[in-house]
Amino acid sequence: MLTLTIDITIFSDEVISKAVYWETNQYIVSRQLNGKTETLTFEPKPQCTENEAALKERFLTRLNDFKVQQIVDNETKDLRTILYIKAFANNDDFEAITE
Amino acid sequence: MYYLLPFRFERFEDSELLVNEVGDYLFCPQGTAARIVNREISKDEELYHDLLANFFISPTPIPPTIDILAARLRTKKAFLDSFTALHIFVLTLRCNQNCVYCQATSQQECAHGKDMKLPDLLKAVELMFRSPSEHLTMEFQGGEPSLVPHLIRAAIEKAEALNQTAHKTLTYVLCTNSVHLTDEVLTLCKQFNILISTSLDGPRNLHNSNRGKIDSYEKVVAGIALARQTLGEDKVSALMTTSVPALDYPKEIVDAYRENGFRSIFIRALNPYGLATENNDWEAYTTRFIEFYKQMLDYIIEINKSGELFVEEFTRLILQKILTPFPIGFVDLQSPAGIVNSVVVYNYDGGVYASDESRMLAEAGDYTFRLGNISDTYESLFYGEKAQHFADCWATETIAGCSDCALQSYCGADPVRNYSTQGSMYGHRPTSLLCRKYKAIIEHILSLLKNRNEEVMPIFTQWIKGRNA
Numbered sequence: 387m388l389t390l391t392i393d394i395t396i397f398s399d400e401v402i403s404k405a406v407y408w409e410t411n412q413y414i415v416s417r418q419l420n421g422k423t424e425t426l427t428f429e430p431k432p433q434c435t436e437n438e439a440a441l442k443e444r445f446l447t448r449l450n451d452f453k454v455q456q457i458v459d460n461e462t463k464d465l466r467t468i469l470y471i472k473a474f475a476n477n478d479d480f481e482a483i484t485e
Numbered sequence: 486m487y488y489l490l491p492f493r494f495e496r497f498e499d500s501e502l503l504v505n506e507v508g509d510y511l512f513c514p515q516g517t518a519a520r521i522v523n524r525e526i527s528k529d530e531e532l533y534h535d536l537l538a539n540f541f542i543s544p545t546p547i548p549p550t551i552d553i554l555a556a557r558l559r560t561k562k563a564f565l566d567s568f569t570a571l572h573i574f575v576l577t578l579r580c581n582q583n584c585v586y587c588q589a590t591s592q593q594e595c596a597h598g599k600d601m602k603l604p605d606l607l608k609a610v611e612l613m614f615r616s617p618s619e620h621l622t623m624e625f626q627g628g629e630p631s632l633v634p635h636l637i638r639a640a641i642e643k644a645e646a647l648n649q650t651a652h653k654t655l656t657y658v659l660c661t662n663s664v665h666l667t668d669e670v671l672t673l674c675k676q677f678n679i680l681i682s683t684s685l686d687g688p689r690n691l692h693n694s695n696r697g698k699i700d701s702y703e704k705v706v707a708g709i710a711l712a713r714q715t716l717g718e719d720k721v722s723a724l725m726t727t728s729v730p731a732l733d734y735p736k737e738i739v740d741a742y743r744e745n746g747f748r749s750i751f752i753r754a755l756n757p758y759g760l761a762t763e764n765n766d767w768e769a770y771t772t773r774f775i776e777f778y779k780q781m782l783d784y785i786i787e788i789n790k791s792g793e794l795f796v797e798e799f800t801r802l803i804l805q806k807i808l809t810p811f812p813i814g815f816v817d818l819q820s821p822a823g824i825v826n827s828v829v830v831y832n833y834d835g836g837v838y839a840s841d842e843s844r845m846l847a848e849a850g851d852y853t854f855r856l857g858n859i860s861d862t863y864e865s866l867f868y869g870e871k872a873q874h875f876a877d878c879w880a881t882e883t884i885a886g887c888s889d890c891a892l893q894s895y896c897g898a899d900p901v902r903n904y905s906t907q908g909s910m911y912g913h914r915p916t917s918l919l920c921r922k923y924k925a926i927i928e929h930i931l932s933l934l935k936n937r938n939e940e941v942m943p944i945f946t947q948w949i950k951g952r953n954a
């Protein structure tokens with residue numbers, strides 16, 4: 387059973403949730419908020435044969451990668467919306483929105 | 486200073502794979518995505534110009550090329566413009582074979598009440614013509630549809646009559662095991678230019694044991710030869726289904742296809758419907774299937790290197806998604822999913838289903854994906870509550886796991902498979918065997934492009950060009 391404490395001023399709830407999601411094939415993960423930190427407990431499912439060091443390394447890598455992805459998503463959110471409107475909306479409707 | 490454009494990334498072998506919103510990809514050193522967001526890429530670097538040219542960053546908040554990017558995105562999703570183009574007619578559940586992996590819960594040849602009623606069939610053709618698509622494909626399936634040639638004729642004659650005023654491009658496909666292609670069936674195929682899609686599982690022993698018959702191989706091969714002779718070589722194609730015993734014979738299966746005059750193969754995994762559910766160790770099967778796919782593709786690449794053109798169709802479809810701006814007409818790899826958007830099934834019992842797999846679930850008593858009856862209105866079937874409910878989870882762009890996945894542009898959403906294997910249409914990617922399979926196959930193809938580019942690119946380009954020509 388691995389326990390990790392994460393600083394939530396560094397990693398948002400969204401980022402932690404996404405990293406946790408991909409561990410749920412092998413682990414039951416419980417989450418506990420304590421002020422500015424969050425404690426995650428990874429309980430291996432019966433079929434899991436992985437050691438804790440491997441889990442820790444992968445999970446921290448995922449956290450960092452999802453944090454980078456989150457920055458991309460946040461910074462490009464509006465542009466992505468414009469892109470989809472330009473690609474799929476009826477042009478007249480789009481002109482009306484942007485005017 | 487530069488601005489970000491939407492992209493996703495993943496660690497890939499010793500590097501990082503970056504894929505943008507329209508599916509352009511770049512392999513970069515690990516840590517590149519972090520350097521990009523931290524604005525550490527300087528204009529002096531070659532990487533800066535690669536990122537700019539490939540729509541990963543922009544010199545201005547709104548990129549000057551946004552209209553090009555929007556046009557590319559629209560092209561990628563062009564399959565949505567025409568809505569449902571593939572209309573599958575399950576004319577009968579009766580069959581003359583006894584395949585071990587049968588996915589359609591077929592019935593004995595002499596079974597009663599398993600053929601589509603003529604009024605239902607004619608109404609289904611009318612429904613098909615309500616589709617806005619300029620191109621309509623009528624695919625006749627079973628059971629074994631060649632057992633009911635009168636229904637094939639009635640359906641096509643109805644379609645031809647309606648097309649006098651609709652002026653659509655019609656394609657007819659007969660999915661048959663080819664063991665009993667009578668003169669009547671072949672005359673019909675010749676008269677209406679019907680394409681034959683048959684199935685060949687590989688060498689004689691494997692094919693016969695899969696079919697539960699001792700002479701199926703001889704009959705199928707003879708049927709294929711007869712169909713080619715009557716209709717032309719290019720009118721006959723074949724699919725293989727990878728049964729559990731087939732997993733040991735990747736090369737032999739390819740060779741059986743070559744010996745029988747085929748220039749391509751479509752490697753297709755078993756799916757968990759119908760009798761096929763009796764193979765219940767899907768985890769082990771998926772692991773072995775991925776290895777089988779890689780071995781077979783390697784062998785096919787070697788064949789092409791020797792100068793013989795031989796295509797693996799599933800790889801070609803994925804390559805088309807990776808290397809070209811165009812969408813593919815393959816319902817399993819679409820987002821939004823192929824169900825309703827690209828395919829619909831009119832079943833022998835008068836039901837309308839969201840896909841072929843949906844009606845297979847229904848044979849096992851589960852009607853979740855039954856859109857309604859052939860007698861219902863087009864609007865209620867194609868835009869009704871059920872279809873809207875499926876839409877909640879039919880796009881890789883929006884569902885958990887897929888929405889952040891770098892391979893999203895090359896993959897597809899499948900609420901029906903999620904439902905049948907995981908108990909929910911939304912699915913759970915970390916435990917999804919479909920996700921594992923697609924990920925492994927797409928990553929294998931990308932790895933070939935990265936590590937053996939000079940060797941495979943001429944071959945892959947030829948595969949794609951051949952199809953787009």
Ligand code: SF4
Nearest residue numbers: 887890893896920924
């Ligand atoms: S199914 Fe898997 S591989 Fe495909 S987009 Fe979703 S997460 Fe990625």
